[in-house]
Amino acid sequence: MMIMGVLLGDIGLKVPVLKDIGGPAILSIFIPSIMVFYNLINPASMKAITAFMKGSNFLYLYISCLVTGSILGMQRVVLVQGFLRMFIPLLIGTLASAALGTLVGSLTGIGAHRAFFYIVVPILSGGVGEGILPLSMAYSEILQQSNDKFIPQLIPAAMLGNIIAIMLAGYLRRLGKSKPHLSGNGLLVKTGQDEFLKAAQATEKPVDFAVMGAGLLLACTFYIWGLVVNKFIDIPAPIIMIFSAALVKAAGIMPAKMEQGAYHTYRFISSSLTWALLVGVGVLYTPWKDVIAAISPAYIVTVLTTVVAMIASGFYVGKFMNMYPVESALVTGCHSGLGGTGDVAILSAANRMELMPFAQVSTRLGGACVVVGAALLLRLWQ
Numbered sequence: 001m002m003i004m005g006v007l008l009g010d011i012g013l014k015v016p017v018l019k020d021i022g023g024p025a026i027l028s029i030f031i032p033s034i035m036v037f038y039n040l041i042n043p044a045s046m047k048a049i050t051a052f053m054k055g056s057n058f059l060y061l062y063i064s065c066l067v068t069g070s071i072l073g074m075q076r077v078v079l080v081q082g083f084l085r086m087f088i089p090l091l092i093g094t095l096a097s098a099a100l101g102t103l104v105g106s107l108t109g110i111g112a113h114r115a116f117f118y119i120v121v122p123i124l125s126g127g128v129g130e131g132i133l134p135l136s137m138a139y140s141e142i143l144q145q146s147n148d149k150f151i152p153q154l155i156p157a158a159m160l161g162n163i164i165a166i167m168l169a170g171y172l173r174r175l176g177k178s179k180p181h182l183s184g185n186g187l188l189v190k191t192g193q194d195e196f197l198k199a200a201q202a203t204e205k206p207v208d209f210a211v212m213g214a215g216l217l218l219a220c221t222f223y224i225w226g227l228v229v230n231k232f233i234d235i236p237a238p239i240i241m242i243f244s245a246a247l248v249k250a251a252g253i254m255p256a257k258m259e260q261g262a263y264h265t266y267r268f269i270s271s272s273l274t275w276a277l278l279v280g281v282g283v284l285y286t287p288w289k290d291v292i293a294a295i296s297p298a299y300i301v302t303v304l305t306t307v308v309a310m311i312a313s314g315f316y317v318g319k320f321m322n323m324y325p326v327e328s329a330l331v332t333g334c335h336s337g338l339g340g341t342g343d344v345a346i347l348s349a350a351n352r353m354e355l356m357p358f359a360q361v362s363t364r365l366g367g368a369c370v371v372v373g374a375a376l377l378l379r380l381w382q
Contacts, residue, residue: 169346211257215265346359
C-alpha cells in the first residue's frame with residue numbers, strides 16, 4: 001500500500017493538469033480500483049489489505065490521529081469561531097444542492113423523485129457506513145423491499161460525487177495560490193490576528209518521540225471514549241470524539257506537552273500514510289464497476305450540479321460569515337464526499353488536512369441530518 005501510494009501520489013503531483021485537480025488522491029484511489037476490477041492485484045495482497053483496512057480498522061485510527069492532533073494543535077480562537085460559524089454555510093449549501101440537484105434531475109429526464117432520493121441524498125448522506133447503509137435500511141423498511149436492492153442504486157451517486165468534489169478541491173487549492181486573499185492556508189476563520197496565528201502554527205517545536213507516543217494514546221483514548229458514550233447516547237462515535245476533543249481544547253485543561261505530542265503524531269500520520277490509506281480506499285471501498293455504471297450524461301450533470309451547489313454555497317456564504325472562502329468551500333464540500341475516506345481524499349487534494357475536524361462535523365453531522373430528513377420525506381411522499 002505504501003509503495004503504490006508513494007508512486008501514484010508522486011506521479012499525480014507531476015502530471016500536468018492532473019496535478020491541479022487533486023491528481024495524487026485521484027490516482028491513489030482509482031488506479032488500485034481499476035486493478036481490482038481487472039484482477040491485477042493477487043489474492044494474497046487483497047487478503048493483507050483487507051485485514052489491515054477492515055480487521056485492524058486502520059481508517060479510524062488514521063482519522064482519530066488527524067482529528068485529535070489537529071484539534072489539540074489548533075489555536076483556541078480558531079477552533080471556537082470555526083465551529084460556531086461553519087453551520088450556516090453547511091445548512092445553506094445542503095438546501096441549495098438539494099434544490100438544484102432535484103431541479104436538474106427533473107429537467108434531464110431522471111425525475112424529481114429519483115433525482116432527490118437516489119442521487120442527491122446519497123451524495124449528502126455522509127459516506128457508505130454512516131450514510132448509505134442506514135439510508136438503504138430506511139428505504140427498505142418504508143418501501144417494503146429488500147435492503148440489498150437499494151445499495152447498488154445509492155452507491156454510484158456518492159462515488160461520482162466524491163470524484164467531482166476531489167477535482168474541485170484541487171481547483172480550490174490552485175485558486176488559493178493564485179488569489180491569496182481568498183485563502184487562509186488552512187485557517188477557516190478570519191480572526192483579525194491571522195498573521196500571528198499563522199506564525200504560531202508554523203512554529204515547529206522539536207519532536208519528542210516519547211511525547212508522540214502519548215499523542216497516539218490520546219487519539220485512541222478519545223475514539224474509545226466516543227464508542228463508550230455511543231452506547232448510551234445515539235450520536236456517532238466520531239462526532240462524540242470531535243466534540244470531546246474540542247471541549248478539552250476550549251477548556252484549556254490538556255497539558256501543552258500532550259497537545260504537542262498529539263499534534264506531531266497527526267503531522268507524521270498525515271504526511272506519511274495518507275497515500276497508502278487512499279490505496280486501501282480504492283481497493284476496498286471504490287468498486288470500479290459501480291463508478292462506470294453511473295456514467296450517463298443526465299446522471300453526471302445531476303451529480304455535478306449537486307456538488308457544485310454545495311461548494312459554491314460554502315465559498316460565497318463563507319465570505320459573509322468572515323471566513324476564508326477557499327477553506328469554507330472545502331469544509332462544506334466534504335459534505336458531498338464518501339464519509340471519512342472522502343474527507344481524507346478531498347482535503348489531501350487541496351493540501352488542507354488541518355481542516356479535518358471541521359470536515360468530519362460537516363460530513364457526519366450533516367450526513368446524519370440528511371439521512372433522517374430523507375427517511376421522513378420518503379414516508380410522507382409514499
